[in-house]
Amino acid sequence: MSVPAMHYIGCGFDWFFVLLCIGGYFYILRKTGKKWAFWLIFAAGWTVFGISYSLMINGIPAGEWYITLLRITGYVLFTVAIFSLIAKIRKSEQ
Secondary structure (H helix, E strand, C coil): CCCCHHHHHHHHHHHHHHHHHHHHHHHHHHHHCCCCHHHHHHHHHHHHHHHHHHHHHCCCCCCCHHHHHHHHHHHHHHHHHHHHHHHHHHHHHC
């Protein structure tokens, strides 16, 4: 079975973004001393997408129910991360 190149590209970018998010979390923590949960939730979302791409590269069809569930979970985590960031910014403005 031939794996489309876009699966490799998507997988690589997902895991790269996980590393960037974790790095961003520790950078903000070191510079400000504040823990921004946004970064960890955002990293979790990218991790879920990375797992789904890794499974597809290993031969799991994209139509399987758990790939869809992983993708939905990733989008939910992204939404929660954005709401967390908005709440953090609003709290810092007060």
